[in-house]
Every structure is written in structure tokens, then in C-alpha cells.
Amino acid sequence: MQVHRLEDYRIHNRQGRSRGTGGYYVNRMGHKKETMVYSVYYETDAGEFSPEQWLEIMRECVAASGSEALLQRIIDHVKASCMWLKKDAEREEYALDILAGRIYRQGHAWSDFSTEGISENTAYVFDFQGESA
Structure with missing residues (x-):
């Protein structure tokens, strides 16, 4: 069994390649x-995940940590600042990556962002892959 934090799911690389x-x-x-089949996957500290798996895990982490208000505030900031993201799904994925990396705490681009009144919790994910029942 492995235990991962929300921060371990920050995307380091988005890879696309043919796999057998x-x-x-x-x-x-x-x-x-x-x-061969072409597939896209995300490399994180917790492992490699398909985009769908990663979104599902991150949504569970946000719900478990009670960070829905923080995520919504990040999505609103992304909607106002990141004009190249046109769809709500793209904005949500981008905001989840920002939340996982705690990127909103750093940089000039986030100087007008405030987490005032919102708790910054983390969630722990228990990975039971490879365990026999």
C-alpha cells in the first residue's frame, strides 16, 4: 500500500506516444x-495516469480535502486570466493542476489572487494496487 498526498498528483509531463x-x-x-495505439498520459510523483484517471483522482482529492471553494476561486481566476482556455473542462483541468502544485502561492501572475477565508487542506490517497485480497 502506498499513501500519496494531493501534491503528489501535480503533472510534471504530459506525454503522448504509441504503445504496444x-x-x-x-x-x-x-x-x-x-x-500500436496512440495514448496520452500524465507523469506525476504518484505515477503515470491517463487524463481521465487523473481528473477522477483529483476530483476525489478536492472533495476529500474540502477544497471545493479554493478550486472554484482558482477556476474563476483562470477564466479571467487564461484566455486560451475556451472550454470549462479545460479550465477545470488547468485549475486542478494549479491546485495540485500549489502554484497560486507563487509568481507575479498570481499576485492578485487571495485565499483569504478559504482553508488550504490536503488529501491523502491510499493506493492499494498490487495488494492481494
């Missing part, structure tokens, strides 16, 4: 080739 599926096919020249 484990299946093979024979091409027209008679050579055996592995079947």
Missing part, C-alpha cells in the same frame, strides 16, 4: 509487426 497493445499482425511483406 500486445497483439501482432502480419503485413503485406509477411513480416510480423506489433499493433
